Amino acid sequence: MRDRAPTGLSRRRQRLSDEETEQRMLDTALDMVNLTGLTVGLDHIGLEDVIRDAGVSRSAVYRRWPYKDLFFSDLLRQIAKAATPAVADAGAALELINGFARDHLDWLESPEGRRRLCAEMLRLGAAHDFEAIHGSTEWRTYLALHATFLSLEDGELRDDVRESLGRAERAFVERIASRYRHLAGLLGYRLRAELGATFETMATLAQATMRGMVTMALSTPEVATLRLRSAPLGEDRPADWSLPALGIAATAFTFLEPDPAVTWDAGRMAEVGAALS
Structure with missing residues (x-):
């Protein structure tokens, strides 16, 4: 304080x-x-x-x-x-997924390995973000502020609160989109052209999933603790997936596909390794 x-x-x-x-x-x-x-x-x-x-x-x-x-x-x-729902402990989340990728750089050698690495980075990052958001007083205030806004009568106060919340939402989505854009570029993925979508579209849907899970977990605690031993994206080994991670990964791979313009040679592999350091 x-x-x-x-x-x-x-x-x-x-x-x-x-x-x-x-x-x-x-x-x-x-x-x-x-x-x-x-x-x-x-x-x-x-x-x-x-x-x-x-x-x-x-x-x-x-x-x-x-x-x-x-x-x-x-x-x-x-x-x-002041409602700025910061990316949940973004520095710690980035170090977590980058550290995992550094330990598994050999997965970059094949398309299947790169898909598995992307899935694991999403799984770990989403689980981390959920735990940070679920335990955050600031996030609960942010969610409650939306509910309070809905109860306001039409007028100057409601307009002012709507404008501030809209500005915070747009800035938040852009920060999340930047994270997805970075991850996709690093692992050689691109947006599916036929969807006509942007990384902001992807971030909006992913965060709607995350926010819904956080809200549900307030009254249904098992949402926060449930883990499914599965390989939902075709990985060759199952892992423990939280519900938020499943939702985020499913959304991400709806939008993403391997970029055929990326050549995975020794130079590219070294470049990715340096970027993760």
């Missing part, structure tokens, strides 16, 4: 501008939401608690927001603006 405001005598001597009071209140309340999660509403956030933790004057707060509902409307806008 952000640094606490001064307390005691130092707090009483400090005079904040109305703008500083506003920002401190919103930042403090946002910290509270990020700590506890949004609960399809803001009833669990007390205005007096926010005033206390923000270290601001009650009179300044009520001058800026004469009614509590006005503050919570601005807070909802602030939450929506």
Whole structure:
């Protein structure tokens, strides 16, 4: 959380501008939401608690927001603006799948091996992402924010929240698409031309699957723990597949096919190995 405001005598001597009071209140309340999660509403956030933790004057707060509902409307806008569902622990996920690929570079020598390697990288990456998202307070807040948005009456607040959520969604999909684009290029895959799709299309469907699984697992815990011993993509050895990983891999291989323009010679193999280092 952000640094606490001064307390005691130092707090009483400090005079904040109305703008500083506003920002401190919103930042403090946002910290509270990020700590506890949004609960399809803001009833669990007390205005007096926010005033206390923000270290601001009650009179300044009520001058800026004469009614509590006005503050919570601005807070909802602030939450929506800050709603950036980052790729779940992207650095750790990338190192996990790159490390696996480095240990299995010999699989690049055949089309079957490259397909198996791609499948395994998707399997490991999807399982990792699911665990990170499923345990994330920020992600639960993000999902709850969508539900809260649906309950808002038509008007300026609903429009503002919709715009912020749409911007966050587009940025998120682009980041996921970039990951898929990188993986496909590395392993010599391309999008199937007959689908007329983009990596953003693929990312949108894959993340819809992931988000649906995360939502289901909140009330149906076995969704998070179930593993199927199988080889769903024609691999020569079965592995333990989570449901999210199965969904993500099935989506990916619906869109992807080997790129015939890629020549898998020693130079190409060395290039891929260097890229994974």
